[in-house]
Amino acid sequence: MPSHPPQTAPKSPTHRRPKILFYHIHDPHYGFTNFSAHPVQYKGKRYPTSEHLFQAFKFMDTRPDIAEKIREISEFPRDAFKEARTQQAYVRSDWKDVNIAMMDIAVEHKFAQHDDLKEELLMTGDAELVEDSAEDAFWGIGNRGSGRNELGKALERLRTKIRSAQRPVILFYDQRNPYYSFTNLSPHPVAFNGEMYPTSEHLFQAFKFLGYHPDVAQAIRLCKKPSDAWAEAGRHKTKIRADWHDVRVEKMDIVLWQKFNQHPQLKQELLATGDADLVEDSPADAFWGRGKNLQGRNELGKALQRLRTKLRKL
Structure with missing residues (x-):
């Protein structure tokens, strides 16, 4: 399964937060910018x-008249920015003292009103969020990459706030x-079915061939490591069942049901997660995990949550 490459030696224990850059419309997370086409009610x-x-x-x-003009100027954020610039003489006198607080309010309203953005x-986990704007060294990192990144910090504060209020x-x-x-x-x-598989990965990979090519399924079952099982399945990809x-999601549900019911301590560990979102933090797989850009489908996490719900009903 692509989300499970061969294991490697442990890395340094020093934890470095991943860094997520956002700014350009053609790149991931453009919705984090204030220019994205997400209307806000206030x-x-x-x-x-x-x-x-x-x-x-x-x-x-x-000057509520100017504020209203900005609101109605057009659908384009650049026009709002330019209009505010032309009215610079009328900006509230304490703006530099309150601008960060006002940004917090703006992004909080935006993300609260768009569930897809909130999700x-x-x-993004605990990643550092960075507005990769070469033009702005206050809200972004500027052309030298050393700006204050206050928009990124505002989004991280919001992320923490949402999590404290949600599961x-x-x-x-x-x-x-x-x-x-x-x-x-x-x-x-x-x-x-009367056979022992060393890991649930072995069983999942074998499911690609069970009932169609039992010899391949058996070879997978006899592999020593889960990474070997994944590789063995890959060597026979032309024989994988056509459907x-x-x-595959249904088969994953079966695999997990068998695994967690055969290991009571795992079942208890799963049930003890409460109503938490379970997310496979795999950078290599955007189907079973959340992928490199953290926007993957996380189907393994969803399967575990389905299993958790099912176990609670027993």
Whole structure:
């Protein structure tokens, strides 16, 4: 399974947060910018983008006529930015003292009103969020890459705030971290139809051939390591059952049901996660995990959550 490459030697224990850059419209996470086409409602009024709202904040209390002009100027955030620039003389006198607080309000309203953005933000884990703007060394990192990145910091504050109010997110994948047993690579043998498979990865890979090419399925079962099972299945990819893409999620559900019911301690560990979102933190797989850009489907995490719900009903 592509989300489970061969294990490697442990890396340095020093934890470095991954870094996510956002700014350009053609790159991932453009929705994190204030220029994305996500309208925002504030005090009963619609702002075409969070940039419109943020620029209007500069005048809302002192020159509401200018704030309204910015709101209505057009659907394009650049126009709102330019209009605020032309009205610079009327910006509230304490703007430099409150601009970060106003940004917090703008992004909080935006993400609260767009569930897809909220989910995308939460899926970034503990990554450092960086506005990769060469033009702005205050909200972004500027052309030298050493700017204050205040927009990125605002998004991280919002991420923390949302998590404190919502269900937690549990990441699993790394052998050195908790919940490694939730991966299919953990050393928990699984019995199925009278045969013992060294890991759930062995069984999952064998499912690609069971009932069609039992000799290949048997060769996979006899592999020593889960990475070997994955590689063996790859060597016979032309023999994989034709409907595999249609049934693979269903087969994963079966694999996990067998694994967790045959290992009571794993079942208890899964049930103890409460209502947390379970996310396979695999950078290599955007189907079973969340992928390199943290926007993957996370189908393994979803399968575990389905299993958790099913076990609670027993």
